[in-house]
């Protein structure tokens with residue numbers, strides 16, 4: 072029976088169309104290879120014997136839909152992920168942002184919030200947290216609930232702390248949280264300037280104008296067409312001379328907005344120029 076749960080391309084089309092029609096979530100422009108891998112994973116782990124069974128489970132079962140969305144959207148994250156990226160933010164972007172009276176930052180696809188808390192720490196250390204607003208958004212309300220609490224497993228802290236130091240952090244990392252048994256809770260001060268809300272990059276529009284947009288490790292799951300839509304959304308949401316930051320495997324090269332941006336450094340950060 073090897074391979075009995077390998078879903079076919081036309082079955083993926085049917086499933087994604089069902090989900091769109093029934094629940095309004097549009098995954099049709101996600102990268103097909105990744106969607107296929109994730110659906111096959113669900114079929115194996117949740118022991119579906121056939122595509123028909125999976126399709127049936129997704130009908131009128133919002134709890135299973137939630138599980139399905141979580142599998143498809145991949146919520147993996149960590150604090151100070153790619154520490155050199157955060158170092159470049161500290162050294163080259165924050166001094167510029169510090170010249171504004173109010174700094175608006177959008178962390179799109181923030182998952183459970185580790186990236187947004189890392190940014191808050193950077194802003195605090197640059198003495199500009201008090202005049203910043205961090206809009207952290209994700210498609211998945213469940214991960215946003217974790218972000219709101221700011222409570223993470225203690226077992227991750229050693230690696231977060233090492234990345235913090237590698238990013239140029241000079242404080243004692245434990246000053247930023249309180250440990251309680253197997254969990255740590257990050258200081259309320261860090262989330263005071265954070266606005267966490269649901270936003271879908273596929274279907275929602277721009278909601279503000281920002282000086283820095285960070286969207287890392289999200290576009291890798293989208294096909295080229297959807298990436299292009301999101302780049303235009305970011306471009307429309309970014310002030311002139313604002314910064315756009317992507318993940319290590321993502322780029323605006325070959326996109327329709329690239330001509331108006333210049334790369335600063337080697338950590339996937341671009342600066343928006345005045346339009347020609």
Ligand SMILES: C[S@@+](CC[C@H](N)C(=O)[O-])C[C@H]1O[C@@H](n2cnc3c(N)ncnc32)[C@H](O)[C@@H]1O
Nearest residue numbers: 144146148180182209210271272273287288289
């Ligand atoms: C791999 S995580 C990246 C988290 C964080 N940015 C990082 O780099 O560590 C991808 C996140 O993108 C979110 N995501 C996927 N599709 C999305 C969409 N259409 N709109 C908004 N967020 C989305 C997922 O829910 C997930 O939390």
